Amino acid sequence: MSFRPGSRIFNTFRAYYGQPILRRRVGTTATPEQSGIAKLWNSPVGPKTVHFWAPIMKWGLVIAGASDLTRPADQLSLNxxxxxxxxxxxxxxxxFVIRPKNMFLAAVNFFLxxxxxxxVSRILSWQRSVKDTEGQAVEEGxxxxxxxxxxxxxAEKIIKS
Structure with missing residues (x-):
C-alpha cells in the first residue's frame, strides 16, 4: 500500500472508473409489472427526455395567448x-409523423x-368593424x-334680408 493518500483513494474507487456513468437507453425499459408512474418515467417520451420538457415549456405560449383574450383586439398583433x-x-x-409519437406535444401544439x-379571428373581425364604421362615418359626413x-x-338669406 502506498503512503500517498491520493493514490489510496484512487485505488479504492478504481473498480468504478471502468463503468460508464450514464448508460444509453435503447428502447423502452417498461415492463408489464411496472405501475403507471414507472411506465411514464421509463417511457421514450417521459420526464427523463426532452420530449417531455419541451411541451411543458411550450404551454407558456398557450397561457400567454389565452391571457391576451382579455386585451382589446386593437392592441394585438396580427402577424x-x-x-x-x-x-x-x-x-x-x-x-404524428415523428417516432416516438408524442401526444403531449401534439396537444400543446393543437391548443397553440x-x-x-x-x-386572429378577433383581430380580423375588429378590423372589419373599423372599416365598416369608417364607411358609415364618411356617409354620415x-x-x-x-x-x-x-x-x-x-343663414345667408336671413342675413341679406
Whole structure:
C-alpha cells in the first residue's frame, strides 16, 4: 500500500472508473409489472427526455395567448398571432409523423393553434368593424355636409334680408 493518500483513494474507487456513468437507453425499459408512474418515467417520451420538457415549456405560449383574450383586439398583433396559429398547425401534424409519437406535444401544439386562430379571428373581425364604421362615418359626413350647406344658405338669406 502506498503512503500517498491520493493514490489510496484512487485505488479504492478504481473498480468504478471502468463503468460508464450514464448508460444509453435503447428502447423502452417498461415492463408489464411496472405501475403507471414507472411506465411514464421509463417511457421514450417521459420526464427523463426532452420530449417531455419541451411541451411543458411550450404551454407558456398557450397561457400567454389565452391571457391576451382579455386585451382589446386593437392592441394585438396580427402577424404574431398568425405565426402562432401556423406554428401550432404545422407542429401538430409533425407530432404524428415523428417516432416516438408524442401526444403531449401534439396537444400543446393543437391548443397553440386554437389560441392563435381565436386571436386572429378577433383581430380580423375588429378590423372589419373599423372599416365598416369608417364607411358609415364618411356617409354620415356627406349627409351632414349637405345639411350644413343648406343651413349656411338659409343663414345667408336671413342675413341679406
Amino acid at each position: 404574431t398571432n398568425a405565426a402562432l396559429m401556423c406554428t401550432g398547425l404545422i407542429w401538430t401534424r409533425w407530432c 393553434f386554437l389560441t392563435g386562430a381565436t386571436q 356627406k349627409v351632414l355636409e349637405g345639411e350644413l350647406k343648406g343651413t349656411a344658405k338659409k
